[in-house]
Amino acid sequence: MGGKSSKKSFTEWDLIKYSNMTNIPLSILETIYKDFMKATGNANKMDKNEFRHLYKQMYTSQHPKNTVAPFLTDEDLNTMSDHVFEIYDYDGLGKLTFEGAGVSTSTGIPDYRSSMNTILPTGPGVWELRDHPGAKRSPAVRTVSLVKAIPSVTHMALVELARRNLLHFVVSQNIDGLHLRSGLPSSLISEVHGNSNLEICKNCHMKYFRDFQTRTAVKNHDHQTTRKCTKCSSTLYDSIINFGESLSQQEFDASFEHAEKADVCLVLGSSLRVPPAAYVPQRVSERGGKLAIGNLQLTSSAPLAQLNIHALCDDLMRGLMAKLGIPIPDWELHRRVRVTIQKQRIKIMGLDVDQDIPYTLFSRARIRIRQGTASKYESKQLTGQESIEHKIPVNDSTVKGETS
Numbered sequence: 001m002g003g004k005s006s007k008k009s010f011t012e013w014d015l016i017k018y019s020n021m022t023n024i025p026l027s028i029l030e031t032i033y034k035d036f037m038k039a040t041g042n043a044n045k046m047d048k049n050e051f052r053h054l055y056k057q058m059y060t061s062q063h064p065k066n067t068v069a070p071f072l073t074d075e076d077l078n079t080m081s082d083h084v085f086e087i088y089d090y091d092g093l094g095k096l097t098f099e100g101a102g103v104s105t106s107t108g109i110p111d112y113r114s115s116m117n118t119i120l121p122t123g124p125g126v127w128e129l130r131d132h133p134g135a136k137r138s139p140a141v142r143t144v145s146l147v148k149a150i151p152s153v154t155h156m157a158l159v160e161l162a163r164r165n166l167l168h169f170v171v172s173q174n175i176d177g178l179h180l181r182s183g184l185p186s187s188l189i190s191e192v193h194g195n196s197n198l199e200i201c202k203n204c205h206m207k208y209f210r211d212f213q214t215r216t217a218v219k220n221h222d223h224q225t226t227r228k229c230t231k232c233s234s235t236l237y238d239s240i241i242n243f244g245e246s247l248s249q250q251e252f253d254a255s256f257e258h259a260e261k262a263d264v265c266l267v268l269g270s271s272l273r274v275p276p277a278a279y280v281p282q283r284v285s286e287r288g289g290k291l292a293i294g295n296l297q298l299t300s301s302a303p304l305a306q307l308n309i310h311a312l313c314d315d316l317m318r319g320l321m322a323k324l325g326i327p328i329p330d331w332e333l334h335r336r337v338r339v340t341i342q343k344q345r346i347k348i349m350g351l352d353v354d355q356d357i358p359y360t361l362f363s364r365a366r367i368r369i370r371q372g373t374a375s376k377y378e379s380k381q382l383t384g385q386e387s388i389e390h391k392i393p394v395n396d397s398t399v400k401g402e403t404s
Helices: 010-022 026-040 048-060 074-088 126-130 153-163 178-182 249-259 279-286 313-324
Strands: 095-099 169-172 189-191 198-201 207-209 224-228 235-238 264-268 290-294 307-309 336-342 345-351 364-371 374-381 387-391 398-403
Touching (some): 074 264, 074 290, 074 307, 095 279, 169 249, 178 189, 189 249, 249 279, 264 313, 279 290
Parallel strands (some): 095 264, 264 290
Antiparallel strands (some): 198 207, 198 235, 224 235, 336 345, 345 387, 364 374, 364 398
């Protein structure tokens, strides 16, 4: 045992220790440390407690309230927006976004992994609360149900980019249905974990969009709903993918088909921890495409990215859209209704704005029939029906319909 033993400096030892504990590449932790030293102008090494606080702050999104993200001032965010613009603003034919729960937190929908002390207005993530028995969200925390949520700035920015042919496909891990509600064409999105407002027929493969949550089953792996397919009368199933279940082959194939031809992939609000969906951005990078990751927390794919931005999705997209010179539109609810009149029968049907997929829009129909000077009303409750049909009597002079 001759010779001196090599003693690691405390900082280097901590980096190696945390890398082994978390499986986060050592290069990422080294980058955090170097960025901190540069940002603070601190020439001295951190002690153990300082590094632990730094690591926890970066990894669990426990950021100081007065900063947009760890060590990211408004000026830094503006600079980052310049870099995103440089990556995004060119005439490539494949621009792809990959999204997680962070896209929807500003709408009031909680994410899954944010810490107990997160700065997000929705409070701790769903799984974080689960792992802390007895913990509750503060009464001041604002959350809303999936049905009542309104599309965010990020959702609407993506709608406008798609409208201008500056975004060619969206891969979303979210089940909230906000992309379709925002007006993004359904042909431009793959919802790899399902959509709480979508149910499908496994027999004839018809799809049905609803304005309510379709899931009625209690058991995790039971997906039957109480409704029937109007085309073949088979049982309908919700489209939610629970943990341990396989992704829809159609959604999976569409995601990787676009990853194979994407020149740019912008990740928004995803920790990139859930396979196989998380492999989509990796595939873009492997092919030589440009990868930018916008997420409050660190991701294991950080070394693959040309740019890692620790910021809120809405702040990032506001910056990018400003650099592109494109205004972000306000959200407006768009509905598409088809009215068909054949002989004595009138048919009213809600449809997806992009494709001829049935979309349940009405819960009640009230038919007003005028016969001379008299009027009579017929009301009909609708539960998951794709069309409203009414037979018009021959002697009726006027028929008016009201729906709600």
